Amino acid sequence: MSTPRSWLASAQDSPFGVHNLPYGVFTADDQPGRRRIGVRIGDFVLDAGAAARAAGAPSVLLDADSLNPLMAAGRSVWTQVRADLTLWLTDEAYREALSPALLPVGEVELHLPFEVADYVDFYASEHHATNLGRIFRPGSDPLTPNWKHLPIGYHGRAGTVVVSGTPVVRPHGQRKAPADAVPSFGPTRRLDIEAEVGFVVGTPSRLGRPVVLDGFREHVFGVCLVNDWSARDIQAWEYVPLGPFLGKSFATSVSPWIVPLDALQHARVSPPERDVEPLAYLDDRGGEPWGLDLAMEVRLNGHLVSRPPFASMYWTAQQQLTHMTVNGASLRTGDLFASGTVSGPEPDTRGALIELTWNGEEPLKLPDGTTRTFLEGGDEVIITATAPGPDGTVVGFGEVTGRVEP
Template sequence: MTWLAVPEGTPFGLTNLPYGVFSTADAAPRVGVRIGDQVLDLAAALDDPVFAEPALNGFLAQGRSRWDEVRARVTELLTDERWRGTVEPALLPLDRVRLHLPFAVGDYVDFYASEHHASNIGRMFRSDSEPLTPNWKHLPIGYHGRSGTVVVSGTPVVRPNGQRKAPTDAAPGFGPCRRLDIEAEVGFVVGAGTEPGQPLAPADFADHVFGVCLVNDWSARDIQAWEYVPLGPFLGKSFATSVSPWVVPLAALEHARVAPPVQAPQPLPYLTGGRPWGLDLDLEVRLNGHVVSRPPYASMYWTPAQMLAHMTVNGATVRPGDLFASGTVSGPEKDQRGSLMELSWGGQDPITLPDGTTRSFLEDGDEVVISATAPGPDGTRIGLGEVAGRILPAADHPHFSQQDPKEQS
């Protein structure tokens, strides 16, 4: 029990203690831990300069033994009445702080780990062949994204411009994305890095990954469809990726660990071994305040430990602050699909909102909020917070009218 008054049933209790970066009107960004509806200023509470930095990276680089040490110390400070006088001045109400991107993103890799999502996309676009590509059950498919456009929850998302070509068009046109989508994902934040040529095994996961955040990988489906052959996603993905402001340590998710789905065929040896890292996370997607999906992360085919192993098997390094994401989380049921592309089946079955309007893809002014919880000890729930973003109209382009005059009509 903590001596601190926290709301009953809060998903941000002592068993969670997620890390973020915050600032106040009179102080620069620094690292804090959330407890209830307050933020503990770690630089003040622990007198450690690594927490006075504007990103978690310095702490992430210190490795698992230090992560465990700090978690134990913070728990002690919040449970032992002797430390109350020291800790209370370092606590700030959450509504009086501004939250920032919690870590400086190094490399960003996005995977495609949901069999249900991959199968749905395959059925939509390859109806005359097998939904999954021949390699899908042999390796975690992924691509390298753009780390410079990873933004914190609450940052507005400007509708991207780009080339588009519908199957019936004779030539590509240029203009604002017409099929702007979301992807409800879970992200994994790397702590301890590696040297070049040092592959990691699934059993190394907890020594190199610090924690978990939520991700919305905004996707311009019409731009993506025209550009992705033969090299994959580019401008259709790189304009924005939103992450939640709180990073939940793996140590807080011990009760959320479950066995992943059975994998057949058996993966190659470098993708096996160690205790499985399936996670029982319940996601919720809200569009303009209305719940449109509840994707279950426990259904994901490839685990984050396997993603990390595959990402490094060729000798590629990881560094503190690297981010890799799961890809869209989708379950077997229609109301468990983690993208509008799936929920509206490519626009053929639009979603009806409570106000009577419909959506196949996002309109300007729409707001998407993705949240998640996980099982904690003794029937409690662990909160992962939320990742939110509102769509702004596309920016004017100096050559817009020359490129695609029909857009002006």
């Protein structure tokens, strides 16, 4: 069956067509201060609650000021709402009723689309982990002995997850270079980015009941882009023996649009071949693969500096969710877990400056003649991504943007 076409002209060849329909939260001048659920369609944002009322459908979940009530409702509701939106935006009979609910995307302000419950960040790219191992442990095995046996992660700080466009304040903390006798305190000198993909939990789980691999679709609502800002010098001094803390917890930016999991069926691919057999609870070889073919781009001050390939990730989001709950930890609506830095095998596919500049030893040369080892005041980073959709369409994720305050 071919993908239906929208009666909205700007949606017909758009990465935000009816094959996508990502969700967000916005405010607009027609109702100042009131946060509403919106659906991106072409060059417009559809006021989802107003559209439901105009179509004579239930609107309670779509009239909320965040996505959490809709996400908590579960997969059967997600499927029905998506079917309703598709019908309304493709059937000419709804054009007149829905047109007043369409607002130009440039005239709305986008907000954090969901209330973040918990935040977990993984370390799932073999290329990224290998590069960091070579930087910090030259002459030894770049991967730690556990890396190919379990998805390594850390528990982050949900309260500092911010929406794209939020300014990034350079964090302060303790720093100690190898040559320093004692640590010093001050602003980070090695502010970095991490280009990542995030997965948003909708349906919660019960404490003490792990989520098996087959439960991924029942619990994950959608996908977004993430920039996990990192203060590398603060991180290097504090992370032994318990791992990332203040070097990570000051800001994590997410894109304003949550792409439904159902919009990514045509992007699913098998993960790279693994040379270590996973334990049974992580063994995904007998089921449908949940690798995703996402093409990412990272721009620094407008210049393209990297194209990280998400399909190269060693551990999938499905395995990460299962591992995250295997000890009985429960899921909550609004949990966010991120992939970790996405990096590929080539230098121009690395998703963090620490790799792109080899820990500052090989400064990155920008087309305007300037160089960077790590971020400077005023620098702006934009991460974008697309995925293949049905019938040759493209699924757009929008962007996650952040500018470092001077």
